[in-house]
Amino acid sequence: MFDYMALVLFAVICIVLMFGYPVALSLAGTALAFAGLGLGLDAIGIDANFDPAFLSALPNRLYGIMSNSTLLAVPLFVLMGVLLEKSKVAETLLDAMALLFGSLRGGLGISVTIVGMMLAASTGIVGATVVTMGLLSLPTMLKRGYSQSLATGTICATGTLGQIIPPSIALVLLGDVLSSAYQQAQLSMGIFSPKTVSVGDLFMGAIVPGLILVVLYIIYVATVAWLKPSAAPPADREELMAELGHQGNLGTLLLKGLVPPIVLIIAVLGSILGGFATPTEASAVGAFGALVLALAxxxxDFATLKEVVRSTTHVTTMVFLILIGAALFSLVFRAYGGEELVVHLFDNMPGGVVGATIIVMLVIFLLGFILDFIEITFVVVPIVGPVLLAMGLDPIWLGIMIAINLQTSFLTPPFGFALFYLRGVAPDTVPTTAIYRGVIPFIVLQLGMLVALALVPELATWLPAQF
Known part of the structure; x- marks a missing residue:
């Protein structure tokens, strides 16, 4: 029994989280309870297979979290996203794209996809993108005769692009965790000058799969509009312009709506890809650029700035508190021999590294129903990452696979987070079943992307190798 206490710890953590308790406190509290159990059993002479020496590393772990320059990108990217949301950049951009493509069959759906991509590349926050698109574009699409399932499915799918298209908060956190896992894997193989994985590498690795997904979404919307015109009818440009409350020529609106976010995206991603800035430095450029846009x-005003700072502080403290709880959980898990147990389980798994990867991906997919990407990144990846990487997997490829896997999980009924976000802002006339039906084709496309990545890893590894 005690040889499997690490797995019991993991199972108890998942159960506690399902009850809705705060993630950080659940991680830390459960880990402390199991540490106390192990120390108590050892004190009365029962061997619990618990090594308390691991707990002595906790102060260094906490100091490492607080002094990690990579994680400084998190509050800055969050600040950039919140500023863009409050400055109505998304609203102006969506109106401009709707007027540009709306007169085509499926044009509004294509507009939503393109705007979702640009918001993902500007904010990197899934929930904010889904809610913003749901509030701004869903009423217009429904009023123009779009089928409920196509409209809601398109919004949900494009909203989750913030999971994979850089600068994604998920990729920032995943890059930091995978870097530690990669170093740990190399040390276990006797490599005492281990390489690292940078967040910039993951950003570059995500660009090609992310753009392929966007193209697949557009092709799907255009195909539906061609095969079933009533599901995605064209809109009259003049009527649409009057409905959206814009006057003047389309060129002025396009200039105002398109140029600022494109410049911001180029400033952030271009500085990273060009080697001029690290992701942390680029996040500062992005936050400053978003501030300039809000002022322009x-x-x-003061009330908006107060709300922006409050929201950014809330998200940042949540992330770092979860990090601290996850660090304590990881140490207690290893103190019970969890690392050796996972290695043993993977070594005896049929199919070798392929079988182990499939099982891990399936577990992460299912956990995505009940846990947010932050919990999965800090709880699951540190456990399975070192073992998979020691078996020879490319860390960039593994990171992109995990990100797209979670993106698919967030779309999958009945528990997908994106579905909950949209359900919260969608009109009551839109049934939940319509949202579920709408996301199914996009889930198929994303699963196809996962299979393509598995068969052609260069889709994720080629671009980083060029830089």
């Missing part, structure tokens, strides 16, 4: 759009 005259949307930044």
């Amino acid at each position: 759009y005259r949307k930044l």
Whole structure:
């Protein structure tokens, strides 16, 4: 029994989280309870297979979290995203794209996809993108005769692009965890000058799969509009312009809506890909650029700034508190011999590294129903990452596979987070079943992307290798 206490710890953590308790406190509290159990059993002479020496590393772990320069990108990217949301950049961009493509069959759906991609490349926050698109575009699409399932499915799918298209918060956190896992894997193989995985590598690795997904979404919407015109009818441009409350020519609106976010995206991603800045430095550029845009759009008063700072602080403290709880959980898990147990289980798994990867991907997919990407990144990846990487997997490829896997999980009924986000802002006239039906084709496309990545790893590894 005691040889499997690490697995019991993991199972108890998942159960506690399902009850809805705060993630950070659940991780830390459960880990402390199991550490106390192990120390108590050892004190009365029962061997619990618990090594308390691992707990002595906790102060260094906490100091490492607080001094990690890579994680500094998290509050800055969050600040950039919140500023863009409050400055109405998304609203202006969506109106411009709707007017540009709306007169085509399926044009509004294509507009939503393109805007979702640009918001993902600007904010990197899934929930904010889904809610924003749901509030701004869903009423217009439904009013123009779009089928409920196509409209809601398109919004949910494009909203989750923030999971994979850089600068994604998920990739920032995943890059930091995978770097530690990669170093640990190399040390276990006797490599005492281990290489690292940078967040910039993951950003570059995600660009090609992310763009392929966007193209697949557009092709699907265009195909539906061609085969079933009533599901995605064209809109009259003049009527649409009047409905959206815009006057003047389309060129002015396009200039105002398209140029600022494109410049911001180029400033952030271009500085990373060009080697001019690290992701942390680029996040500072992005936050400053978003501040300038908010001032230029005259949307930044003291009340808005207060709300922006409060929201950014809330998200940042949540992330770092979860990090601290996950660090304690990881140490207690290893103190019970969890690392050796996982290695043993993977070594005896049929199919070798392929079988182990499939099982891990399936577990992460199922956990995505009940846990957010932050919990999975900090709880699951540190356990399975070192073992899979020691078996020879490429860390960039593994990171992109995990990110797209979670993106698919967030779309899958009945528990997908993106579905809950949209359900919260969708009109009551839109049934939940329509949302579920709408996301199914996009889930198939994303599963196809996972299979393509498995068969052609160069889709994720080629671009980083060029830099």
